Structures are given as structure tokens and as C-alpha cells.
Amino acid sequence: MAFESLSEKFQRIIKKVRGQSRLTEANMDEMLKEVRIALLEADVNFKVVKQFVEDVKVKAIGAEVYTKLNPSQMVVKIVHDELTSLLGSEDSELHYENNKPTIIMLVGLQGTGKTTSAGKLANLMKKKLGKKVLLAAGDVYRPAAIDQLEQIGNQIGVPVLSFRDGTSPVDIAIKAKEKAYNEHFDVLIIDTAGRLQIDEPLMKELNDISDKVSPTEVLLLVDAMSGQDAINVANTFNSQLHLSGIIMSKLDGDARGGAALSIKHLTGLPIKFAGTGEKLSDLDVFHPDRMADRILGMGDVVTLVEKVQEEIDEKEARKEAAKMMDGRFTLDDLVKQMKRIQKMGSLGGLMKLIPGMPTISEEQREKGEQEMRTMEAIVNSMTQEEREHPEILKNSRKVRIARGSGKTNADINRMLKKYEQMKEMMKQLQQYKKTGRMPPGMNFPGMGMM
Amino acid sequence: MGLFKFLKEKFSNKKDAQTETYVSGMSKSRENFASKLDELSKRYKEVNQDYFESLEEILIEADVGVSLALRIIEETIDESKSQNIKDPKQINELLVDKMFIGYATKGGNISSEIEFVKEGPTVLLVAGVNGVGKTTSIAKLAYRYIHQGKKVMLCAADTFRAGATEQLSVWADRLGCPIVVGKPESDPASVAFEGARQAKNQNIDLLIVDTAGRLQNKVNLMNELSKISRVISKEIPDAPHEAFLIIDATTGQNGVVQAKQFLDCIKLTGIVITKMDGTSKGGIILAIRDELGIPVRFIGLGEKMTDLEEFDLDKYLYGLCLGDK
Numbered sequence: 001m002a003f004e005s006l007s008e009k010f011q012r013i014i015k016k017v018r019g020q021s022r023l024t025e026a027n028m029d030e031m032l033k034e035v036r037i038a039l040l041e042a043d044v045n046f047k048v049v050k051q052f053v054e055d056v057k058v059k060a061i062g063a064e065v066y067t068k069l070n071p072s073q074m075v076v077k078i079v080h081d082e083l084t085s086l087l088g089s090e091d092s093e094l095h096y097e098n099n100k101p102t103i104i105m106l107v108g109l110q111g112t113g114k115t116t117s118a119g120k121l122a123n124l125m126k127k128k129l130g131k132k133v134l135l136a137a138g139d140v141y142r143p144a145a146i147d148q149l150e151q152i153g154n155q156i157g158v159p160v161l162s163f164r165d166g167t168s169p170v171d172i173a174i175k176a177k178e179k180a181y182n183e184h185f186d187v188l189i190i191d192t193a194g195r196l197q198i199d200e201p202l203m204k205e206l207n208d209i210s211d212k213v214s215p216t217e218v219l220l221l222v223d224a225m226s227g228q229d230a231i232n233v234a235n236t237f238n239s240q241l242h243l244s245g246i247i248m249s250k251l252d253g254d255a256r257g258g259a260a261l262s263i264k265h266l267t268g269l270p271i272k273f274a275g276t277g278e279k280l281s282d283l284d285v286f287h288p289d290r291m292a293d294r295i296l297g298m299g300d301v302v303t304l305v306e307k308v309q310e311e312i313d314e315k316e317a318r319k320e321a322a323k324m325m326d327g328r329f330t331l332d333d334l335v336k337q338m339k340r341i342q343k344m345g346s347l348g349g350l351m352k353l354i355p356g357m358p359t360i361s362e363e364q365r366e367k368g369e370q371e372m373r374t375m376e377a378i379v380n381s382m383t384q385e386e387r388e389h390p391e392i393l394k395n396s397r398k399v400r401i402a403r404g405s406g407k408t409n410a411d412i413n414r415m416l417k418k419y420e421q422m423k424e425m426m427k428q429l430q431q432y433k434k435t436g437r438m439p440p441g442m443n444f445p446g447m448g449m450m
Numbered sequence: 451m452g453l454f455k456f457l458k459e460k461f462s463n464k465k466d467a468q469t470e471t472y473v474s475g476m477s478k479s480r481e482n483f484a485s486k487l488d489e490l491s492k493r494y495k496e497v498n499q500d501y502f503e504s505l506e507e508i509l510i511e512a513d514v515g516v517s518l519a520l521r522i523i524e525e526t527i528d529e530s531k532s533q534n535i536k537d538p539k540q541i542n543e544l545l546v547d548k549m550f551i552g553y554a555t556k557g558g559n560i561s562s563e564i565e566f567v568k569e570g571p572t573v574l575l576v577a578g579v580n581g582v583g584k585t586t587s588i589a590k591l592a593y594r595y596i597h598q599g600k601k602v603m604l605c606a607a608d609t610f611r612a613g614a615t616e617q618l619s620v621w622a623d624r625l626g627c628p629i630v631v632g633k634p635e636s637d638p639a640s641v642a643f644e645g646a647r648q649a650k651n652q653n654i655d656l657l658i659v660d661t662a663g664r665l666q667n668k669v670n671l672m673n674e675l676s677k678i679s680r681v682i683s684k685e686i687p688d689a690p691h692e693a694f695l696i697i698d699a700t701t702g703q704n705g706v707v708q709a710k711q712f713l714d715c716i717k718l719t720g721i722v723i724t725k726m727d728g729t730s731k732g733g734i735i736l737a738i739r740d741e742l743g744i745p746v747r748f749i750g751l752g753e754k755m756t757d758l759e760e761f762d763l764d765k766y767l768y769g770l771c772l773g774d775k
Contacts, residue, residue, distance in 0.1 A: 040516045043702030046507050110725065111581025111698060115613075143620035148613025155612075196728045198478055223581065227513035227702030229730040250580060253665040255704035278580075278610075 044258035108221030110194030136176035475751025580663030605645030666711035720747035
């Protein structure tokens with residue numbers, strides 16, 4: 001990674017602060033300086049950073065800080081909470097019309113992902129909400145943009161209205177609206193050409209479209225990789241078009257996405273969706289807390305807070321690891337590991353911490369977490385002996401455990417299989433430690449990939 | 451003589467056509483950057499800590515990045531102290547000096563134009579994240595070299611994105627140059643191989659291979675890219691001779707990560723920075739050069755076919771910092 005993560009920097013500072021009973025302003029300044037740099041490295045606009053850091057400072061100096069045992073942890077928490085609340089919004093749902101077609105216009109700079117997002121939105125509305133959706137190909141400038149939308153429409157089974165006869169984007173929008181009304185579509189999504197916000201004729205064209213079709217939603221696409229200039233883009237689009245929200249695209253990359261904070265802070269526009277992959281199902285509702293972690297760096301701030309709070313004894317952890325390596329690995333250990341992982345926040349965030357880990361989809365992630373909860377419930381219904389020696393688990397015990405945990409025998413068997421796999425893996429790791437060779441097919445349980 | 455003065459004198463008297471393109475293409479970027487420098491220097495009689503903090507902010511706002519911005523400022527402060535300079539205007543000139551020297555000394559002095567091999571087709575591989583303008587840049591590059599009398603062939607190895615092959619085909623049609631395409635969702639490496647084969651058979655001077663946009667953290671897609679590169683070299687040894695990473699001028703600090711990951715994957719020989727006609731300042735190219743030494747080769751300054759210029763540091767800084775002042 002190009003950047004040291006914020007938590008690493010904080011660890012360093014916390015070490016210095018530790019042992020001091022109160023947070024002095026000087027200490028806090030040092031931490032806030034690191035917060036500032038982290039935010040700037042995440043591409044949050046520097047004006048927003050300035051204000052944000054000031055706000056945090058005011059909050060942190062408040063009396064509540066001094067009632068806590070460890071004031072540095074409070075700073076982290078305030079920063080995190082402040083970011084989350086700034087990013088969030090009650091208004092992040094799409095608005096639908098009751099008695100007429102809902103019209104959604106997608107606008108933005110070139111290459112931000114309008115056409116792809118149009119397809120993803122259409123897919124989401126059709127599949128999840130059962131809406132009858134019409135797409136309109138309003139990008140007549142970029143070569144093959146119409147082909148692109150038509151191919152996407154084909155893939156998801158949504159009709160695309162397009163013209164190749166020189167019909168202007170404004171007329172295309174008008175015709176699409178007529179079609180949507182006449183044929184009783186629930187939703188019309190109008191794709192538009194990418195344009196610079198300073199391109200006056202093209203901005204006027206968007207205005208004309210908006211005037212003629214009175215869209216319910218006008219959504220601006222913002223690339224997660226955007227730099228400092230993102231606010232200028234959002235401001236101009238917003239002042240000329242009265243946007244109703246933002247879609248952040250390409251959040252499956254590793255950009256920290258500070259533009260989200262800048263735009264939210266300066267325009268107040270809600271971030272409604274996040275593009276999280278190349279597949280047409282990869283469109284997510286926006287999660288402010290996850291975004292806050294991400295902007296702060298690597299999604300590990302929650303972990304950091306946990307760490308500070310629990311003051312995990314490193315020796316203890318090492319002892320545990322050694323025990324696991326020896327193959328003395330019980331179901332209790334499995335649960336302990338799972339709990340630790342769960343506490344660190346979403347598995348997705350954790351995966352991001354592991355270099356070289358393949359990215360997993362939201363669906364896989366949820367499945368993994370569900371599995372973890374199931375496993376925990378089962379182990380909680382076991383006796384100590386069963387936990388330490390799972391091999392004694394015969395059918396009668398399993399029936400009892402299943403009843404106690406509200407799970408099925410099959411669930412228990414699946415978990416035991418996983419336990420065996422994990423145990424086997426520990427042995428292999430031990431082998432690896434000896435030989436220096438990595439065993440093939442390494443796989444962690446609970447990651448939805450078994 | 452300070453570089454700033456040098457630039458001013460070099461370009462203010464005799465502006466060639468290329469300089470004009472820079473000046474007009476970057477007018478929006480400059481409006482922010484240069485006018486801010488200018489305003490700032492007028493607000494202060496003598497520089498102080500606040501002044502340097504404002505300079506730092508101007509650099510950060512140009513996407514230069516925090517650490518590089520801090521370093522440029524530190525160097526400027528050091529130099530201003532040793533030379534006892536307090537006049538804001540001179541400080542600004544010093545700042546531009548530092549930016550120039552920082553870039554110029556970070557790697558070899560490479561000419562922007564594509565270097566053609568003596569025999570057989572020269573192969574240019576074009577890569578980048580999604581939506582940066584790969585296909586459009588390829589069209590502009592093809593246009594450039596067709597007009598230099600070269601036989602250019604395009605190869606559509608983006609078999610993934612809907613409409614990508616069609617988009618490049620439209621350009622090939624308009625430019626009147628041959629194109630090699632594969633079936634939708636076929637292996638892009640096989641399309642690239644076929645492109646290399648046909649380029650050889652048809653005595654092509656320049657084969658430009660388009661690839662699908664890919665985010666640099668997608669391991670499989672990055673492996674696919676290195677495979678494309680490898681497969682090309684099976685047909686034409688030493689190819690691809692050039693590999694350009696396309697970077698969007700609006701890109702923030704992730705640009706450095708992009709460049710690093712793509713560099714790990716293929717032998718990048720340069721960067722093309724696109725969409726410089728917007729309000730973004732593209733300062734990320736300074737950070738990339740600083741961290742990885744990769745030079746910028748071309749710069750996209752507008753929508754017209756002719757709006758792709760050789761990158762020239764003088765002209766970039768001139769366009770960014772001075773313009774017609």
C-alpha cells in the first residue's frame with residue numbers, strides 16, 4: 001500500500017499517549033494532524049477536511065472526553081461517528097411516483113459509469129421490486145454507447161428505447177416519456193452522455209431534458225477514485241440541474257472514496273447507491289458506516305477501537321496461536337476466533353485487511369456471516385467436554401444440541417466438518433512453519449467459499 | 451534565471467500551435483490554480499507560515515498529494531531561507547521551479563513520441579481502470595500516427611464490456627484503418643495474439659491493442675492483462691514495445707496505487723493523462739512520477755481528434771501556472 005493506514009499511525013501516537021491520564025490539547029493536535037492527512041490522502045476536499053477537523057476538535061474538547069479512561073480512544077470514536085453521521089442521510093431511498101411512471105435521469109462526467117449504472121438500476125428495480133422498467137439511450141455522442149445500453153438491456157430483459165436517426169437527446173427523452181406513459185411502465189431510466197460540467201451547450205441540453213420530462217430523480221454519478229475537483233463537478237451539476245442524489249461508482253476498487261464525504265458535506269445531497277462490481281447485480285445501497293471506515297483508511301478503525309478497549313494481551317494471543325498450531329484446537333477456539341472476527345466488523349472489511357485476498361461479493365459476505373452465527377449458536381449449546389473433544393459427539397448429543405441451539409443436525413455436521421478442515425489447516429500451517437512450503441488450497445472457514 | 455522566468459520568456463513571445471492547445475485546453479484548470487497563486491501573492495507583502503500553508507493547500511487541491519505537497523513546500527521554504535527571499539511572487543516562482551525539477555530529475559528523459567522498432571510492427575498495449583478514456587485515446591493516437599504516414603492497426607481486446615468492440619470499430623471505420631476483433635466474451639489474449647499475427651502479415655507499422663478497463667485490485671483481471679502482454683510477445687518478440695497506462699485527470703490519490711499495480715503487472719512505458727480540458731489539474735501525474743518514475747507521454751486536452759498532445763513538462767506547468775499572464 002502506498003499509505004500507512006490511519007490505525008498504524010494512531011497506534012504509534014496512542015503508545016505515546018498511553019499512561020497519561022488526560023488528553024492534552026497537544027496530544028490531540030497530533031492525532032488530529034494524522035486524521036487530517038488520512039482524510040487528504042483519501043481525497044476528501046481540503047476545505048472539508050479543515051472544517052471537519054475543527055468540528056472534531058470542538059467535540060473532543062468537551063467534558064465527556066475526560067470521563068473516559070482512555071481519551072485517545074475517544075478521539076477515534078468521535079472521528080468515526082462524526083464521519084458516519086455526515087455521510088448518512090435519511091433521504092437515501094429512491095422516490096417513486098404513485099400514479100405515473102417514475103423518471104430517473106443519470107448524469108455525470110465521461111467515464112463515471114452512467115450506462116452501466118442505468119443497467120444496474122433497471123436490473124435492481126425489475127428483479128427486486130418487480131417494476132416494469134424502460135431504459136432510454138440518451139447518449140448519442142459516444143460511439144457505440146447505444147449498442148452498450150442495448151446489450152445490457154438484453155442481458156437483463158429490459159426494453160431499451162433508442163434512435164439511430166439523429167434524433168436529439170431531448171427528443172429521445174420526450175419520446176421515452178410518452179412511451180413510458182402510454183405503455184404503463186413503472187420506471188423510466190434515461191441514460192445521458194458524459195459531459196464536462198463547464199461544457200455549456202451540453203449542460204443546457206441536460207437542462208432541456210429535465211424541463212421536458214420533469215424527472216423524479218436526477219442522480220449524479222461520482223467515481224470513487226475522484227480527486228479534489230469532485231466538489232466543483234458536483235456543485236455545478238447541482239446548481240444547474242437540482243440533483244436529487246449521488247451514485248458512487250467503482251467502489252469495488254481500492255480508492256478510499258473521500259469524494260463521497262466532500263460532496264455530502266458541501267451539497268447535502270444523499271448518496272443513494274454504490275457500484276460494487278462489474279456484474280449487473282453489483283449495485284448496493286450506500287452504507288455510511290462502512291464508507292467512514294474506508295475513508296479513514298482500510299476499514300480497520302473499528303478494529304482499532306476494539307483493540308484499545310480490550311487491550312488484548314499480545315502474549316495471550318501468541319499463546320493461543322501456538323496452541324492452535326500444535327493441533328490442540330477446540331471448538332471453543334473456533335468460536336473465540338469467530339467472535340474476534342465478528343467484533344472487528346464486517347468480514348468484508350476484514351478481508352480488505354488481508355493483502356492478496358480475493359474480493360468477495362456482498363452476497364458471499366452475508367452468507368459467511370450467517371454461517372458464523374449458526375456455528376456460534378451450536379457451540380453455545382454444547383458442554384465443555386463436547387467443545388474440547390468434538391469426537392464424542394454422537395447422534396443423541398447432536399439431537400440435544402440441535403434442539404438447544406435451534407439448528408439442525410445437518411448444521412452441526414457441517415460445522416464439525418469445518419472444524420476438522422480448520423484443524424487440518426492448522427496442522428498444515430505447522431508443517432509450513434517447518435518446511436517453509438505453503439500447503440495448497442488454503443481456505444478459511446466462515447468466508448462463504450466452502 | 452529562475453525557471454519561472456525562463457518559461458515565461460520561452461512561451462510568451464512565440465507561442466507555437468502546440469502551446470496554444472495547452473493554453474486553451476488547460477484554461478479551466480489554470481483559472482483555479484494560477485489565479486490562486488496570483489491572488490495569494492497579492493494578499494501578502496512578506497511570506498510567513500500562513501503563506502506556505504496556503505501554498506500547500508493549493509498544491510493539495512491540484513491532487514498533487516499530501517506528502518509530495520509537503521515536500522515541495524519544505525524545499526521551497528529551505529531555498530527561500532538560504533536565498534533570503536521573502537517576496538511572495540518570487541516564492542511562487544521558486545515553487546514552480548521545485549515542481550519542475552522534481553519531475554525532471556525523477557527518471558530518464560524520454561521523448562513522448564512512440565519509439566518505432568526498426569523491423570516489424572511496433573506494438574502499443576493500452577491499459578487502465580474503467581472509464582478513463584482508453585478507447586478514445588487510442589483513436590486519437592491512431593489518428594496521430596496515421597497522419598505521420600504510419601500503417602496503423604487496431605486490436606479490440608476488450609471483449610468484456612458491452613459495446614466496447616463496437617466503439618473501437620466505429621473509430622477504425624472513421625479513421626479508415628484495419629481492426630482485429632474477437633467474439634464477445636472470448637479470451638482477450640487470443641484476440642491480441644491474432645492482432646499481432648495479422649499486424650505482422652500485413653506489414654503494419656503500429657498495432658494498438660485496446661484492453662478492458664480493470665480496477666487494479668482485481669487479481670484475476672490483472673493476471674489476464676499480463677497474459678495478454680505475454681501472448682503478444684510470443685508472436686512478436688520484445689512486444690509490446692510500449693505500454694501506456696491511461697489516467698483520468700480527475701483521479702485522486704488512488705492514481706499512484708493504480709500506476710504501481712499496473713507497473714507490477716506489465717512493463718509500463720508511459721502515462722497518457724486524459725480529460726485535462728476539465729477543471730481538474732491532474733497533479734496526480736507529479737505524484738506518480740515522484741513515486742514510480744513513470745513519465746507522462748501524451749495529454750488529452752479536448753474532444754477533437756487533434757486534441758492529444760505530446761506531454762511537455764514546460765508546457766504543462768506553463769499552462770497550469772502561467773497561461774497568458
